[in-house]
Amino acid sequence: MTQTITAPLLQMHGISKAFSGVPALRQARLSIAPGEVHALIGQNGAGKSTLIKILTGAYKRDSGEILFAGEPVHFTTPLQAQKGGISTIYQELNLIPLRSVAENIFLGREPRKYGLIDWFRIHADAAALLDKLGIVADVRMPLNQCNTATQQMVAIARAVSLHARLVIMDEPTSSLDEQEVETLFRVIRQLKADGVSVIFVSHRLDELYAVCDRVTVMRDGQTVAEKSMQDMDKLQLVTTMLGRELASTVAQAAGEEIKPDETRTPVVEIKALKSGVRVNDASMAVYPGEIVGLAGLLGSGRTELARCLFGADRVDQGDILLKGQKRAWQSPSDAIAQGVAYLSEDRKIEGIIPDMSVEENLTLVLLPRLVKLGVVDRKQQQVIVQRFIERLQIKTAGPKQKIRELSGGNQQKVLLARWLCAKIDFLMLDEPTRGIDVGAKAEILTLIRELADDGLGVLMIASELEELTAYAQRVVVLRDGYTVRELSGSQISEDNMMAAMANATAKDNPVAERAP
Template identity: 60%
Template sequence: MNDAQPLLVMEGITKTFPGVLALQDASLRVGQGEVHALIGQNGAGKSTLIKILTGAYRRDRGTVRLAGQEVDFHSPQAAQRGGISTIYQEVNLVGFRSVAENVFLGREPRRGLFIDWRAMNAEARRLLERFGVRVDVTRPLASYSVAVQQMVAIARAVSFQSRLVIMDEPTSSLDDREVETLFGVIRQLKGDGVGVVFVSHRLDELYAVCDRVTIMRDGRTVDERAMGDISKLELVAKMLGKEIGEVRREGETAFERTGPPGETLLDARHLRTGPALKDASLNVRAGEIVGLAGLLGSGRSETARAIFGADDLTGGELRVNGAPARFRSPAGAIARGIGFCSEDRKTEGIIPHMTVRENLTLALLPALARSGIVDAARQAEIVDRFIAQLGIKTAGPDQKIRELSGGNQQKVLLARWLCLNPELLILDEPTRGIDVGAKAEIQRLLSELAREGLGVLMISSELEELAEGSNRVVVLREGRTVTELSREELTQDRIMAAMAQDPSPLAVTGAPEGGARG
């Protein structure tokens, strides 16, 4: 960074919420044409610092200077007019509006008094093609996947031609090809002199695209370095406030091996749900973690939803504990001992305005109620037990879940299903958008649950997570099961090769009786 001409300088930023000191003398400096990583655990203060910069929160103390001028934005719209664009982890666009409308929301091109639809659609198409996204821009945004929606949000932010672009977990829903495309755009922005603040829990991405890093912990800025001057272990240690040796030991034991699997809990053969899912087969035994891998559009989430009864099966066979099953709704799957944590935590998981207690016991309410009255004492006992067991960091059961960090929200969703004592738990991107500390806690929890006999079907875009944490990995491509890798075969390279190549479809028939598949 050119220290004489920084683009952004935030100094002495302090922010207090009722009973919580969120930021204390935090700082951030970003140079022109610099890609700057901002990292820390969930709850470290990153989002609060960004919201103060962009006018969503008012700071109690401190100064903000942009291009040498002191600024004090009173709203995100004012920050946008001042040259700052923000891309949030959770897509905050309008699902029922078209893709093009979302790209130009609030600044639609006009011809006289009327919107120039032809010009708007053409420009939206051009912007998205820069990101390698070729979709019908006249269709509603909600009709596309979370990944496409994320790319639309990124295209919208870049189209403002801002001096500073803030990217909060922009890659959390993207596959490897889309991530590389995004990195190419970031490098273009850097070449144009635009500053980029890049927030990500994927450390490899930071080293691939960032110039410097600011590390936050407990509301404070604890270090600022050039990326080339700090190792990954030291980075994590500073985030967690631990010694490097301790972090190394914890990393080695995050996923502990499970024992030999038991009886087959789930046997899915040749599942079809339409164009997205054409021929998916897999099985899960008691006490094992089965990974489900594939590129974007491979049918991973569709397979999970079909098993859980969220999408209607148009073909194939499903057996649970050896008995035929055909779930018409998730209620039927829940009754047979299956739980499901969706990929989209915000819209399909948490109920943001409800409390931790209400969110945690949502699926258990029918069992807790008599004549429509909830047994409050039993509910409180269950909630307190799971808060302690999963280490959920909260001010109390009556705190609104939206106020929790992403990792703690994910733990509440896990607890929602665990309090039902399921036999099989389906997890779609369970560690998406959470910090390395919370991720390791969830990985250890899954290993412990598997050792106790729970079957886990885990979808993840992080190949390292699948390779280290699974007993087996089933790979999908274009809606079909193409291969299955045993424990002995599991490496990131082999998973990636299976995802990219197109071998003959494999009908998964299950592990040999009396033996484990890895």
């Protein structure tokens, strides 16, 4: 009797891609079996999105081979990949909100009768498809009247109707609640039972173990691990993603824990904060003159928490206290008026205004105070700009130079100066050293330390754990939107942070215990 060996549905070998000479993928690989749910994970910049875009024809690979169903493929457009049996469901759904559920499922492929759209068949086929997947929805209802979970299911139903053999799901649970996630998982298991393979991109570790068979881990554009989920525990996943080898798997650090001086009033304190689906129960405090690190995997709620503290996202539950007083920001302008500042992770999109000068970018927040009788006091503006150029050692041809012409590190210094000249008490920094060279990185981190020494309260979000180890007095670890550990003194180590990211729960949170 001959043993039947099932060939992989998808094989990607030696995939390389560079943008302007900078490698994004280096000999990456990915293999998916028929009827398999496969996790694809890695931090920002690991290469996941680039690999998927090469597979689906959005990018052209520089080298490597792709085999799908045993045949070499070279898709040049996402539509070509879709016709070839690969369908992608993006985090931001690419459906048409004002069209009905049924229309979205069969968009561009509407069945016709006598040259006209056969609406009876569209509605009947859509209802049958949703019923097969166990989805309850009115197929005639406009999509924008459905909740997010139903919209996600409609995208899956569309993929199934296209006879997809491989469905790629990019962060499909990012905007779903717990019950909706269970519905999604049930549909994924149904797809698996029907022989459809799924690539599941997510940063929520518990979800990976709940629904995935195997995992591929990427780091720095390379595939660094391919294993069965049951052969890789959470701690191994975290350390593989971050590229750190644990000297010990013990979560508790040796040495005495150093508590913050609770006789002082925190500049900012949050208690049991909840916002949307990303921030579930976060508690922490930042004291004047202190740098508090905020650690967690991508998707843990770090940025969302900072946006809540800046008034950019709505707070559903919990309290924010500024210098001991409860506050409820309605907008970022409210937070700024109270001395709260936020330096976004994406300085090019949410920070600089590229075609404006260094001078204009630096004084943007301060501008209302520089206006007298509707006219900007240019002399005072120039004095302030020159002072901060010298203080922060910003390398520029002059205040009138366009900020887009500066290096990444100097752009970041201008954004720091923007907040410092506004006389703030609390500064949040989201990945302040991302995308800048090593020398500028050291300058930025030294400057942050000096600002804290001058009495500023600083909350620093960083994926580079060694930065938190070197510069933070305390580190708060988030996992799935919950504060799960607070580390201080000798407890602050990369090993302890990774252990908390992998295995700690809300019950391990000492901040919650001492909150009244």
